Amino acid sequence: MGQRHNEICHILLKYLMEENKIKKACCFEPSRWTLGRMRTNAIPKQTNGNDCGVFICKYADFLSQGKPFTFRRCDIPVIRKVMVWEMVQQKIL
Incomplete structure (x- = not known):
């Protein structure tokens, strides 16, 4: 809703790593991902x-x-x- 939460990308990546570990039982390569966020005016907002x-x-x-x-x-x-x-x-x- 237009708010800035810069740490959310790291939180989401950590969540994906944990989900992968539980459900796939293998390592998740975070180095293969690029973290970033978009400008809030570039996305539709609720x-x-x-x-x-x-x-x-x-x-x-x-x-x-x-x-x-x-x-x-x-x-x-x-x-x-x-x-x-x-x-x-x-x-x-």
């Missing part, structure tokens, strides 16, 4: 306290495909419906 999960999923979706963030706050209701359909159908559109 304006409430209940859309964070949808925003995070869309950020991950766009980042994993190397696409710029083209969705907007007004797109969230439709994105939420698509996500529900994908979960029920167990199919990604």
Whole structure:
């Protein structure tokens, strides 16, 4: 929601390392990752306290495909419906 939390990248990396250790039982190579954050004006922002999960999923979706963030706050209701359909159908559109 536009706040700056520079330490969040390190916290997320530590979480990923722990999850990998528990679920994959192998070492996670943090040196192969580049930590960084984006300018807050470069990403769509939520304006409430209940859309964070949808925003995070869309950020991950766009980042994993190397696409710029083209969705907007007004797109969230439709994105939420698509996500529900994908979960029920167990199919990604």
